[in-house]
Amino acid sequence: MAAYVSMGEAHRRITEYLNRFSDAVSYQDGKTLSRLVSVSSDAAVLVSLAEALNTFQDANRLFRQSEKYSQYADILLPMFRALQSYRLRNLVESYLAFEKASNAFLQEFRNWESAWALEALYVIAYEIRILAEKADIELASIGKTPEKLKGAGSFLMKVFGVLAGKGPKRVGALYVTCQLFKVYFKLGTVHLCRSVIRSIETARIFDFEEFPVRDKVTYMYYTGRLEVYNENFPAADHKLSYALTHCNAQKEANIRMILKYLIPVKLSIGILPRQLLLDKFDLNEYSDVVLALKRGDLRLLRHALQEHEDRFLRAGVYLVLEKLELQVYQRLVKKIYIMQKQKDPNKAHQIKLDVIVKALKWLEIDMDLDELF
Amino acid sequence: MADAGRKPHKPMDRRNNFYSSSSSSYSNSTKYRNSNYPKPSVSSRDSSWITPTKKSTTRNWDSDDGRRNDNDDGHQDYPTLVGTCPFMCPAEERARRERLRDLAVFERLHGNPAKTSPNLAVKKFCRTISIKDVQASDVRPVPVLEDTLNYLLNLLHSSDQSFAVVHDFIFDRTRSIRQDLSMQNAVSDQVIHMYERMVKFHIISHRHLYRSFGNPNVASVCHLNMEQLMKALTTLSNLYEANRASHSMCQNEAEFSSFYLLLHLGSDKQVEPLSLWFRSIPSPIMKSKEMCFARRLLRYYRLGNYKRFISTSEREASFLQYCIIEPYVNEVRMLALSCLSYGGYKLQPYPLLHLSKLLMMKESDVESLCADCALETSSDGTGKGLVATKQSVIKKSSGGFQKYYPMESERIERLCTELPEL
Numbered sequence: 001m002a003a004y005v006s007m008g009e010a011h012r013r014i015t016e017y018l019n020r021f022s023d024a025v026s027y028q029d030g031k032t033l034s035r036l037v038s039v040s041s042d043a044a045v046l047v048s049l050a051e052a053l054n055t056f057q058d059a060n061r062l063f064r065q066s067e068k069y070s071q072y073a074d075i076l077l078p079m080f081r082a083l084q085s086y087r088l089r090n091l092v093e094s095y096l097a098f099e100k101a102s103n104a105f106l107q108e109f110r111n112w113e114s115a116w117a118l119e120a121l122y123v124i125a126y127e128i129r130i131l132a133e134k135a136d137i138e139l140a141s142i143g144k145t146p147e148k149l150k151g152a153g154s155f156l157m158k159v160f161g162v163l164a165g166k167g168p169k170r171v172g173a174l175y176v177t178c179q180l181f182k183v184y185f186k187l188g189t190v191h192l193c194r195s196v197i198r199s200i201e202t203a204r205i206f207d208f209e210e211f212p213v214r215d216k217v218t219y220m221y222y223t224g225r226l227e228v229y230n231e232n233f234p235a236a237d238h239k240l241s242y243a244l245t246h247c248n249a250q251k252e253a254n255i256r257m258i259l260k261y262l263i264p265v266k267l268s269i270g271i272l273p274r275q276l277l278l279d280k281f282d283l284n285e286y287s288d289v290v291l292a293l294k295r296g297d298l299r300l301l302r303h304a305l306q307e308h309e310d311r312f313l314r315a316g317v318y319l320v321l322e323k324l325e326l327q328v329y330q331r332l333v334k335k336i337y338i339m340q341k342q343k344d345p346n347k348a349h350q351i352k353l354d355v356i357v358k359a360l361k362w363l364e365i366d367m368d369l370d371e372l373f
Numbered sequence: 374m375a376d377a378g379r380k381p382h383k384p385m386d387r388r389n390n391f392y393s394s395s396s397s398s399y400s401n402s403t404k405y406r407n408s409n410y411p412k413p414s415v416s417s418r419d420s421s422w423i424t425p426t427k428k429s430t431t432r433n434w435d436s437d438d439g440r441r442n443d444n445d446d447g448h449q450d451y452p453t454l455v456g457t458c459p460f461m462c463p464a465e466e467r468a469r470r471e472r473l474r475d476l477a478v479f480e481r482l483h484g485n486p487a488k489t490s491p492n493l494a495v496k497k498f499c500r501t502i503s504i505k506d507v508q509a510s511d512v513r514p515v516p517v518l519e520d521t522l523n524y525l526l527n528l529l530h531s532s533d534q535s536f537a538v539v540h541d542f543i544f545d546r547t548r549s550i551r552q553d554l555s556m557q558n559a560v561s562d563q564v565i566h567m568y569e570r571m572v573k574f575h576i577i578s579h580r581h582l583y584r585s586f587g588n589p590n591v592a593s594v595c596h597l598n599m600e601q602l603m604k605a606l607t608t609l610s611n612l613y614e615a616n617r618a619s620h621s622m623c624q625n626e627a628e629f630s631s632f633y634l635l636l637h638l639g640s641d642k643q644v645e646p647l648s649l650w651f652r653s654i655p656s657p658i659m660k661s662k663e664m665c666f667a668r669r670l671l672r673y674y675r676l677g678n679y680k681r682f683i684s685t686s687e688r689e690a691s692f693l694q695y696c697i698i699e700p701y702v703n704e705v706r707m708l709a710l711s712c713l714s715y716g717g718y719k720l721q722p723y724p725l726l727h728l729s730k731l732l733m734m735k736e737s738d739v740e741s742l743c744a745d746c747a748l749e750t751s752s753d754g755t756g757k758g759l760v761a762t763k764q765s766v767i768k769k770s771s772g773g774f775q776k777y778y779p780m781e782s783e784r785i786e787r788l789c790t791e792l793p794e795l
Contacts, residue, residue, distance in 0.1 A: 145615075188653055191645060229646040310656060316648040322672055 010056035017049050018062065018069045021076065028112075034120040037105070039083050039098060040130050050087040053080055074104035086131070095128075095135035095148050102128055102155060106162060115168040122172065125159055125179045128152045133186070153183045153192075160196065166205055173199075173206065174215040181222040190226065197223060217243045221258055228261050229316055236265045256281040264317040267293065267324055285311055289321060296332030301325060454557050456512030461521045462494035463511045470494070477542050478534060495521060498549040507556060515559050518550050522567055525550075526574060526795040537594070540578050547571050548601060551608070560615050562623070568609045569625055570795050573693060575602035576632065577792075580696035584777050606633055617655075627661035628691075630654060634667040635697040638674050639704075647671075666694070674701065679709040683733055687780060692788045703778060706732045707746055713759060714748050722751050722758025729781070738778045745776060 005013070017036070024033040035043060053059065059080050063073040078100035085094035102124050109117055129152050136146030156179055163173040177196050184192045200206055200219070208216070224239030240262040247254055263273055263286050272290050277283075288304035291297070305312065305321055312318040460467075467489060470476055474487050480495065482488040496513065513521065525543050532539050551571065554564060575598055582595040606629065613626045637647055651659070658664055666689050673682040682705050686698050709732060713723050725743075729736040743750050749760040 188649065190649055229648045231646075313651050313659065316652055318651065319648050319671075319675070323675060325676055 005051050005055045007055060010052035011062075013048055013052035014056055014059060014062060017045070018066075018072075018076070020045075021072060022068055025072075028114070028116040030116045030119040033117060034123040037079065037101075037120055037127065038123050039079070039086055039094070039127050040134075046083060047087070049080075050083050053084045072108075075101050075108065077101075078104070082131070091131065091134040091138045092148070095131040095152075098128060098131050099151065099155060103158075106159060110162055115172065118169065118172045121159065122175050125156060125176055128155055129179055129183055132183075149183055149187055153180060153187070156180045156183065157196075160199075164199060164203065164205065170205055171210055171212065174211040174219055178215055178218040178222065181219075185222070185225075190229070193222070193226060213246055214248075217246050217248075217254075220246075221254075221261075224258075225261050225316075228265060228320065231320065233265050233268050236261070237269065240265060252281065256283065259283060260315060261317065264320045267327075268320060270327065289324065292328055293324060293331060296328055296330075296335050298325065298328050298332065301328050454507065454509060454512060456514040456517070456553060456557055457509045458511060458513045459517060460491045460494070461513070461517070461524065462491070462496040463513075464491075465511070466496060467491070467494045470497075478538065479528065479532070479542055495525065495546045496549045496553075498545050498552060512553050512556055513550075515554070515557070515561070515563060518553055519563065519567060522547065522550055522570060526570060529574075529795065530792075536581055540581070540594075540598075543574060544578070544598065544601065547574065551605065555608070560612060562616075565609065565612050565616065565623060568605055568612060569629060572602065572605050572609060572629065572632065573793065573795055575599075575605060576693050576696045577795075580699060583700055603636070606636070614653075627658050627663045628693075630658050630661075631663035631667040631694060632697060634664065634671060635694060638671060638698075638701055663691075663694075666690070670698070674705070677708060677712070679705045679712070680731060683731070683780075687733055687782045687785060690785075690788075692791070692793055695785060695788060699777075699780075702780060703776075706734070706742060706778070710743060710746055710748055710759065722760045724758045725750065728759060733781045734778050735781055741776070742778060 020032065021036055023029070024036065036045070039046065059077065060073075063070045063077065069076075078097040082094045082097035082101055085091070085097060105121075105124055109121055129149070132148040132152035135148040139146040139148065156176055160173060160176045160180070163169050163176060177200055180196055181193055184190055200208070211219075220239045220243040224236050224243060227233075227236035227239060240258055243258050244255065244262060247258060249255075259273075259277070259281055260283060263283065266273065267286075267289065272293060273286070275287065275290070278287055278290070285304075285308040288300055288307075292301035292304060301324060305318070309318065312321060470480075471487055471489055476486055476489050476494070480489045480493045482490050482493060525546055528539055528543060550567070554567070578598050579595070579602060582591050582598060585591050609629055610633065613623055613629075616623060633650075634647070637650075654664075659668075666685075669685060670682060672678075673685065683702060686695065686702065690698055709728075713728070725736050725739050729739045732739065734742070740750055743759060751758060751760050
């Protein structure tokens with residue numbers, strides 16, 4: 001449980017935080033500001049502040065006392081509540097308060113010139129999503145409708161609106177877009193991505209190259225995934241490959257996520273990954289699929305799909321992999337052709353269907369002539 | 374599904390307005406599908422559907438500001454509406470329509486177009502309803518809605534009117550039932566069962582409409598029927614999901630999920646790609662008999678395996694599944710002809726007899742189909758055959774009405790004569 005803090009100490013801590021906050025704003029210190037608002041982190045300054053708030057219940061008074069702080073009351077009073085609730089594990093209340101604080105913050109942000117506070121805004125955008133997810137878990141556990149994440153999505157759209165302008169703040173739009181993607185993907189309302197994507201890709205104020213690399217990679221990853229779901233393989237290949245090439249080589253977890261979707265795409269256009277790659281990034285669910293394609297082994301493909309069915313379904317690549325069957329046939333027939341050619345080059349261009357049936361039977365696949373045709 | 378027409382929520386009176394609640398921007402981000410209470414999906418035409426939500430436990434935790442913050446809970450502003458109308462049609466509407474002589478054939482007392490009775494009048498679907506104006510006395514509670522549904526679905530067997538007329542009436546009146554249900558935010562096994570029956574009605578209608586291809590008006594009715602079928606099915610999936618939290622799986626969920634899948638066999642622009650939909654289906658449903666059947670058909674369809682598509686459908690489809698599959702069967706047959714025509718050997722026409730067994734059609738039908746597809750047939754001593762001319766069949770505009778060829782199968786014929794209970 002939270003440590004006990006004396007009244008005097010509590011007062012001191014709160015005032016110190018208030019000073020830091022107002023100084024950060026006055027001196028346009030984005031980095032410090034961003035550290036002060038990351039409610040869900042375990043930063044020492046915030047943990048100690050939360051403890052202080054438990055003791056010193058009437059933070060309101062402090063705001064009224066000083067002109068310096070009162071201008072931030074709209075942001076900080078709810079922020080304090082959010083922090084307190086979070087530490088006390090009241091996640092729904094924490095979210096609600098944080099939403100209020102975020103709205104107030106956004107209003108202020110609008111008025112600030114230049115993009116100095118973008119980093120803090122990023123933290124706010126991240127936090128609101130995380131808190132909403134946790135709040136929804138809490139709601140579901142008590143049998144209520146989880147709809148805070150939806151609300152977070154609304155807020156993020158507002159932020160996007162604020163950033164989508166001609167000024168220097170616009171480079172932040174891609175980060176917010178990625179947060180929105182994460183929200184929509186989690187909710188399953190992926191079709192909502194369309195409108196943001198359209199804004200990013202067609203609005204004249206945005207130049208894709210201006211955005212930070214990190215955001216571009218994330219953006220390409222999500223839009224690439226959408227292309228996979230819609231089975232637009234050339235587009236998916238382009239986007240996911242972009243994400244892969246520009247991804248920080250040390251972020252192995254991210255690379256793995258990109259590969260998870262890129263591999264089925266590449267397989268569909270006939271490019272097979274090396275086993276080394278699969279081993280390195282722990283993607284061995286694809287090993288048998290690759291082998292089946294190489295060998296023309298239909299039985300192995302079906303077996304592989306069955307064995308990892310749940311995983312492939314959850315990733316949304318199952319249907320893509322199923323379609324590889326056609327390529328496996330091609331490979332099988334080609335092999336037969338090669339073998340026959342060796343035996344009798346003259347008759348090579350015609351393969352008896354019976355032969356193929358035999359080959360398949362050997363693989364325990366039961367198909368008659370009609371189906372083969 | 375889509376809430377394209379939601380009106381922005383009227384904010385509660387706030388004494389302190391230095392913050393803007395995120396819910397006021399709700400109208401910006403439009404469609405949220407995944408809320409866990411039932412909402413019929415709204416097409417862009419039904420611009421004024423409002424779905425009231427569950428009553429929130431109003432919390433007064435915000436002691437600093439000293440005011441209620443219900444509005445922050447997003448859309449939990451309105452208390453649940455519970456209907457009180459005891460009749461199939463509210464008295465007011467009944468009187469009004471009598472005056473205006475706006476009574477359907479089934480509602481007329483002794484055929485009099487200006488007179489009806491509480492036993493005959495059924496509430497009409499009304500496009501423009503705003504939740505603020507709705508009175509509890511105009512809304513029918515769930516038990517009354519169930520009785521109304523029973524009455525309506527009974528008309529399918531008991532009436533001597535033509536199918537088109539009966540369908541039209543039931544189509545509209547069940548839409549009104551769904552509207553009343555959604556306004557009351559009703560979620561229960563009883564409600565689920567009602568939606569299931571309405572979905573079944575639309576599926577059966579779909580088949581009837583598809584088969585009466587000759588009639589030019591039918592195309593638009595068919596399209597509208599499909600639209601409502603999808604909406605009802607989507608609401609049903611939301612209901613299943615909402616119910617899952619409270620108790621175990623509904624026994625029919627597998628069957629209705631298979632309907633959804635079969636309706637999306639073709640890849641014409643869908644709101645949600647199938648891959649994504651699969652993610653939201655729980656594992657036991659995915660592995661159910663009905664879903665495995667549907668998934669197999671999907672695979673055969675996508676891989677172009679016409680033989681197994683047709684034979685599996687014939688062997689395993691239930692009546693309702695077959696209703697949905699039937700339009701695809703013709704498409705698959707044309708694919709088959711295309712393959713054979715393209716891949717065959719010119720000097721050896723493919724015997725129509727064999728083709729008829731493969732495609733499960735009468736031989737004469739095969740010949741007609743070939744003619745429809747502008748493919749040549751020839752005859753020699755042993756019988757007619759399809760000539761391979763390296764010609765593939767150009768698919769007619771999708772959605773366009775194609776001539777319907779029945780499936781030559783005892784099992785299917787038997788299925789189609791035994792109408793399911795609705």
